[in-house]
Amino acid sequence: MSTQPDNAMTHDVGAQDANERIASQLEPREVGGRYYNGYWQQEYEVLHINDKPDGWRSWEMTVRWADGRETTHGTAWDPKRDRVIAQPPQPDVTIVSIGRLHDEDEGEWADVLQRATIALDLRRHFRDPHALSVDLRQLTAHDQVVRDTVMGTAGVREVLAATALQVQGYLAGPTAAPLTVVTQCAGGRHRAATTAMALRAVIAGDVEEAAAYGLADAAQQFADRDLVVHLIHRDLDKDVVDR
Incomplete structure (x- = not known):
């Protein structure tokens, strides 16, 4: 028999229903994808999706229209009038920074540690x-001062360079599959976010950006790979946790 309180079970069901409702309203739209709005008869690109906006909306997205305007709204997908122009390429590697003090928060990346291929605990x-x-x-x-402080910590660059080698090893395996790399710290605002940014630069083969983190040599090994790398900060913009 479950010992979970009835109110907790009700909360879980309610959260699941809300997530399903948001997903049904978003339908195929993803950040980086291009779509056609049948009502306005214009193409647009999705720039950002926010499932926890301030105010009365349960979700909203920011889009760039064909005429260059950027707007933020929560218009549901209409399968009778809207259509997909181009979906964004699926990532070869997804890097997610998290703060373990936020593990109880809900959201798309709440269970990311269970899906991680590589997890760094800092x-x-x-x-x-x-x-x-x-x-x-x-x-x-x-x-910048936070990035400098984190990257100036003895051992951090060596750990990130070794993680990049791990990514290379997984990508060289006989079974093609996307990778998820998770960087962890307490609040998710400093160590995890900075190292995730550095890893993204390295694995994307962006030698110039990686050099700012002292990792140009590690990035050079990825320079001709043309990997699609997504960077997600689960907790970077959340409030400071008192501790």
């Missing part, structure tokens, strides 16, 4: 900028 071996400096606490990997 919590114990590498110092936390959150604890290192009060000045860094409210900043994130969007800020």
